[in-house]
Each structure stands twice: as structure tokens, then as C-alpha cells.
Amino acid sequence: MNFKVFCATIKKGIQIRIRAYPVSFMVGCILTSFYTILGSYLMYHYFFLGQLSESFELNARTTDYMSYAIVGSLMYQFIVRTCLNVSRTLITELREGTLESLMLAPFKRTSYFLGNMTMQTVLTIGETAVAAVIGIAFGFRISDFNLYHFIVAISLSLYGFFGLSLMLGCVMLYTRDTYISQNTLFAIIFLVCGITFPKEALPYCLQLFGNVIPVTDAVTLMRASLLGGLTDSEFLYLGLQEFILGTIYIVAGMPLMKHVEHIALEQMEG
Amino acid sequence: MIEVQNLQKIYNVKRRQSFFKSYKESIEAVKDISMKIEAGQIVGLLGINGAGKTTTIKMLTTLIEPTSGTYSFDGINAIENPSFVKNKINMIAGGERMIYWRLTAYENLWYYGQLYGIDNNTLKNRIESLLQMVGLEDKANLPVETFSKGMKQRLQIARGMINDPKYIFLDEPTIGLDAVVTKELHDEIRKLSKVREKGILLTSHYLAEVEELCDYIYLVNKGELVVEGTKKDLTEYVYNRKQYCFSVQGMDENIIMRLHNYLISLDIDVEIVQQDDRAIITSKFELSSALAQFAIKENLIIKELYEIEPSLEQAVIKLSQQICREAESIA
Incomplete structure (x- = not known):
């Protein structure tokens, strides 16, 4: 890893954000989180009348639905912000006319992407913290906090999200589309990754689909670190699964990105 | 160095035929450089x-x-x-x-x-x-x-x-x-x-x-x-003929005619066009000394005598026209 490129990319990203921070976009993301929490609140209190089935308790490993849904929503916001921005980096360079000058420089792409991921993570943590404060008003309670599990969950989530961002970035750069690809992925994540309800409620094929997206386990791990419900061995097993899945995405994503970069540069001409 | x-570069590009249909096409952007x-x-x-x-x-x-x-x-x-x-x-x-x-x-x-x-x-x-x-x-x-x-x-x-x-x-x-x-x-x-x-x-x-x-x-x-x-x-490469600008005091049609008669003995294909008080001469031969001798022989005072160097722009335009004509004739 090239630390010069890594640090320079973080610095460049922060300088650009300071001059042109997309405040409305940030507010939009927090609002999405707010609406998801509000929707869950209304359903739970007025539709389910505060009653949870046994199957929910069995699969979610908690009886606190609002905290369950709020952790899911916060993680969802985190994924949307990091994934979206990291995967958009190259297509943004292409649109702003800096892709060629970037590709002319002889540096390793990994440092560039990690720099963008780190910069975005720092910004997203701030936004997620704001959304978490809103969640408290809707009944978000951290009932069984485990710092060790929390650090592991954060690290593995970022690892998995980085891999997912690379793959999404490849799709975006290849299709030169950001809107359809990102929204499709985020809709799928919301449906099959256990954001506001346990994935076990879905048909088996969709559960399998959810299992190959490195968000499902990340959300479960994060919930376990805040709300409990998993034994140490279960946590370790899920953590290992998330690590393997993230590795597969990164190992496949990096060379694929390089290939797609070449295609993008050729498409600029052809 | x-x-x-x-050097050759072929792009494989996707072309859209209609909203649902597209086809692949190979474009040879660089053939041989x-x-x-x-x-x-x-x-x-x-x-x-x-x-x-x-x-x-x-x-x-x-x-x-x-x-x-x-x-x-x-x-x-x-x-x-x-x-x-x-x-x-x-x-x-x-x-x-x-x-x-x-x-x-x-x-x-x-x-x-x-x-x-x-x-x-x-x-x-x-x-x-x-x-x-x-x-x-x-x-x-x-x-x-x-x-x-x-x-x-x-x-x-x-x-x-x-x-x-x-x-x-x-x-x-x-x-x-x-x-x-x-x-x-x-x-x-x-x-x-x-x-x-x-x-x-x-x-x-x-x-x-x-x-x-x-x-x-x-x-x-x-x-x-x-x-x-x-x-x-x-x-x-483009202009295999030379152009000269020749001007003397009192330049008129009579002098142009005498000049033509003098130069035709050196180059049967010589072309002379009068532009105001100048003669623009086109020939495949080097004529600058012949033009000077003509002035001496005729007791004329030379105002201008130089070879017109065509600009690169003119050369490229001419070459481009030649290429287009060749392409049309092949078609």
C-alpha cells in the first residue's frame, strides 16, 4: 500500500467536500433514515399494536423491535453513503475529466480506493451519529453493548462494504450509469439483508441471495454488538463468514476494476 | 527515444440499432502508424x-x-x-x-x-x-x-x-x-x-x-x-511545381505576354496569372535567374521577385482534396 497516495486522496477528498459539501444530500440521507425509522415505528405501534410473533424473537434474538429496526436503518444509511461514494469515485473522475490524468500516474489503485473509503467513512460516521440521536426519540436503546464486538463489527463491515463498493463501481463505470445500478442495489439490500425485519421471513431463495451480499452479516454483527443476542462462537462464525465474503468481493473487484478502467478509457475514444 | x-488499434464498440437492439462493430481507429x-x-x-x-x-x-x-x-x-x-x-x-x-x-x-x-x-x-x-x-x-x-x-x-x-x-x-x-x-x-x-x-x-x-x-x-x-x-511532396511572384515597374499585359513567350522556351507548361501589377508564375523548373535575366534583357526595374512558399495549411488542404478524389475514384 502506498501511504502517500492514501493520505493525499483523503486530504483531496476532504478539501473538495469542505468547498462543496453536498449538505442537501446529507440531509436527504438522514431523512431517509428518519423515514425508515418512522415507518417502522408506525407499523410496530399502530399495525402490529406492539405485538411480536415468536418467530421474530427467535430469528432477531431480541424483543426490542424498534432498536432492531433502528440499528438496521443506521447501518443501511452507512452502506448507502460509503458504498455510493466509493463506487462513484472513478465515474466521477470520468465525468469531471480527470480520469485520464489520474490513470496517467503510475500508482496502485488500492491506496486510492482505500483513501476514498476512509474519507467517506469518517464523514458518514458523523451523519450516522446524527441519525442515531433521532433514533433515540423513537425508542432506540443500546441494551447489551460489547466494545470488542463493536470494533470487530465495524472493521468487518467496512471490509465487506469496500468489496461491495468495488463491484458496484465496476458496474457503474462499465454501464456509465449511477442511478439505476445504485438504486437497484440499495433496494435489494433493503429487502434481503435484514434491515428492518429478519431475513428468515423471506423465501429461501431470497435468503440465499441475501447471504452473498456482505451487508446481511455486517448488520447482524452490528446488532449483536449493540443489542446482544449472539454467543461468542456465533459472533465469531458470522465474523469469519463476513471476512471471507468481503475478501471474495475485494479479490474479484480489484482486477475487475482495472479491466473496466481500460474499457472506460477505450470507450472514451471508440 | x-x-x-x-501501431494498430481496433475498438470493439456496441452500436444501438433501436431501443432494444444493439450490435457490435469493430472500428480500426489506427491502421498502421x-x-x-x-x-x-x-x-x-x-x-x-x-x-x-x-x-x-x-x-x-x-x-x-x-x-x-x-x-x-x-x-x-x-x-x-x-x-x-x-x-x-x-x-x-x-x-x-x-x-x-x-x-x-x-x-x-x-x-x-x-x-x-x-x-x-x-x-x-x-x-x-x-x-x-x-x-x-x-x-x-x-x-x-x-x-x-x-x-x-x-x-x-x-x-x-x-x-x-x-x-x-x-x-x-x-x-x-x-x-x-x-x-x-x-x-x-x-x-x-x-x-x-x-x-x-x-x-x-x-x-x-x-x-x-x-x-x-x-x-x-x-x-x-x-x-x-x-x-x-x-x-x-504536395507541390511538385514552384510558384514565383514577379513584378516590375510599369507591368502591363504587353510585358506579361513577352514574359510568357520568353518562359515558354524554358518550360512549355509554364503558367502565368496576372494579379494587379504582379505576375504569378507556376513552373516545374527553377526560374528565378531566368526571370532576372528577362528583366535585364527588357531593361525593366524589378520591384518584386521571390519564390512563393506554400503554407503547410495549403499543402494539407490540397493533400486532403487529393485523398478525397482518390477515394471517390476507387469507389
Whole structure:
């Protein structure tokens, strides 16, 4: 890893954000989180009348639905912000006319992407913290906090999200589309990754689909670190699964990105 | 030295036939190009009819790989060692691309310097000298989005020099710039080549620019090399006949007729056209001494006598017309 490129990319990203921070976009993301929490609140209190089935308790490993849904929503916001921005980096360079000058420089792409991921993570943590404060008003309670599990969950989530961002970035750069690809992925994540309800409620094929997206386990791990419900061995097993899945995405994503970069540069001409 | 032999590039592109239907097509953007660029030399790449200039530059900068052909960079196989090449080259394109508008001039150069792995002390000094070189030292801390076109272009030149490249590729560098800024850039390009010994490849739509700056020119058409040489070589290749401007005191139709009768004995195909008080003579032979002798023989006072050197622009236009005619006759 090239630390010069890594640090320079973080610095460049922060300088650009300071001059042109997309405040409305940030507010939009927090609002999405707010609406998801509000929707869950209304359903739970007025539709389910505060009653949870046994199957929910069995699969979610908690009886606190609002905290369950709020952790899911916060993680969802985190994924949307990091994934979206990291995967958009190259297509943004292409649109702003800096892709060629970037590709002319002889540096390793990994440092560039990690720099963008780190910069975005720092910004997203701030936004997620704001959304978490809103969640408290809707009944978000951290009932069984485990710092060790929390650090592991954060690290593995970022690892998995980085891999997912690379793959999404490849799709975006290849299709030169950001809107359809990102929204499709985020809709799928919301449906099959256990954001506001346990994935076990879905048909088996969709559960399998959810299992190959490195968000499902990340959300479960994060919930376990805040709300409990998993034994140490279960946590370790899920953590290992998330690590393997993230590795597969990164190992496949990096060379694929390089290939797609070449295609993008050729498409600029052809 | 950069040396490419028989460079070819085929793009496989997807074309949309209708909303749901598309088909694949192979486009041969560059068919066969061989060229050389030496340090301290400005080489022009001129094109007619979608010549594949930008594709050629992209292959030379290793941004894209050629489909076939060889590319030697200071004796090293450039296709297999793109990182080696990237360290020693840079590219400056026309327009307002290749720089971050939301960063300041200094921040732009600093970021690119980091990408090239330049150590911080060297980078600091280099940025300062480059900003001074392009006259932006007072604007170093202003965001690029507040810059005029000319200032952005000057910053691009500084960016293109950040890694102190041995070879620089200039792709339409003065596009959209006014005459004053263009003149300044021309001086800068000349300095880079002649003072700092950089090898430069220049593509431009402005033939006068190529004519003014380039030591050697490659003319390509539809991805193939048509002719190469100095400006003089190119014009001689196109114009196999010489033109003279001849004017004497009291020039009239009578003198023109006598001149024609005199010259026809030397060249049966000689053509003379009267333009005001001048005679424009076209011949395949060297006639300057014959014209002087005619004036002496006729007791005429010469006002003007010189060979008209066709401009590169005229030569390229004529060549382009010739190529079009040939293509039509084949069709």
C-alpha cells in the first residue's frame, strides 16, 4: 500500500467536500433514515399494536423491535453513503475529466480506493451519529453493548462494504450509469439483508441471495454488538463468514476494476 | 527515444440499432502508424478525416493498449512496462479537463505530485517553480473554478510537468484559447523543447500552430501515415511545381505576354496569372535567374521577385482534396 497516495486522496477528498459539501444530500440521507425509522415505528405501534410473533424473537434474538429496526436503518444509511461514494469515485473522475490524468500516474489503485473509503467513512460516521440521536426519540436503546464486538463489527463491515463498493463501481463505470445500478442495489439490500425485519421471513431463495451480499452479516454483527443476542462462537462464525465474503468481493473487484478502467478509457475514444 | 512501428488499434464498440437492439462493430481507429520522437524535438501529428490522432496519443501514453505493433521507449518495451513509461511522460490536453476545479492550483499540483510519489521537499520547490513558470504564482491558493480558460490551460501545463517528464504529449493544447494566451503557450512549448530538452508530440487542428512549432511532422489519414517530414518536405511532396511572384515597374499585359513567350522556351507548361501589377508564375523548373535575366534583357526595374512558399495549411488542404478524389475514384 502506498501511504502517500492514501493520505493525499483523503486530504483531496476532504478539501473538495469542505468547498462543496453536498449538505442537501446529507440531509436527504438522514431523512431517509428518519423515514425508515418512522415507518417502522408506525407499523410496530399502530399495525402490529406492539405485538411480536415468536418467530421474530427467535430469528432477531431480541424483543426490542424498534432498536432492531433502528440499528438496521443506521447501518443501511452507512452502506448507502460509503458504498455510493466509493463506487462513484472513478465515474466521477470520468465525468469531471480527470480520469485520464489520474490513470496517467503510475500508482496502485488500492491506496486510492482505500483513501476514498476512509474519507467517506469518517464523514458518514458523523451523519450516522446524527441519525442515531433521532433514533433515540423513537425508542432506540443500546441494551447489551460489547466494545470488542463493536470494533470487530465495524472493521468487518467496512471490509465487506469496500468489496461491495468495488463491484458496484465496476458496474457503474462499465454501464456509465449511477442511478439505476445504485438504486437497484440499495433496494435489494433493503429487502434481503435484514434491515428492518429478519431475513428468515423471506423465501429461501431470497435468503440465499441475501447471504452473498456482505451487508446481511455486517448488520447482524452490528446488532449483536449493540443489542446482544449472539454467543461468542456465533459472533465469531458470522465474523469469519463476513471476512471471507468481503475478501471474495475485494479479490474479484480489484482486477475487475482495472479491466473496466481500460474499457472506460477505450470507450472514451471508440 | 520513442519509437513505434506499425501501431494498430481496433475498438470493439456496441452500436444501438433501436431501443432494444444493439450490435457490435469493430472500428480500426489506427491502421498502421510508425513514428519517432527524440528528446528536444517537437513532433507534429496532423490528421485528415478522423485520423486517429487521440487514439495514437493514448497508445503512446499507455492509457490504452495497441491491438498490434511495437512500442519502444528509450529501448524498453513500453507495452509490457507501462509503469516505466508513465513515470517519464505526461500529457496535456486542450479544454478544461485534467484538473480538479474545486481544488486550488497549489492543491492540484500537490495531489498529482503525491500520485507520482515525489518527495515533499522536491515537490514543494517544483510546484513553486512551475507556478512561476506558468505565471500563476499569485493565484496559487485560488480554487480552479474561479480561473479563466487560459489560466486553467496554464495550470494544465504545470500539471503536465509535475513529474518532470522526458516526453510530453500535447493534445490540442490551445483549443478555445485567445490569440494572446496561445502566443504565450507557444513560447512555453518552445522553451520546454529547446531549453529543457523535452521531447514533445503535438496534435492540433490549427495547422499554423503545427507549422510554427514543429520540427518534424507526421500526416495521418484514417489511421494511416500519409507522409512525414519537415514542413518543407511536406509542401514539396504536395507541390511538385514552384510558384514565383514577379513584378516590375510599369507591368502591363504587353510585358506579361513577352514574359510568357520568353518562359515558354524554358518550360512549355509554364503558367502565368496576372494579379494587379504582379505576375504569378507556376513552373516545374527553377526560374528565378531566368526571370532576372528577362528583366535585364527588357531593361525593366524589378520591384518584386521571390519564390512563393506554400503554407503547410495549403499543402494539407490540397493533400486532403487529393485523398478525397482518390477515394471517390476507387469507389
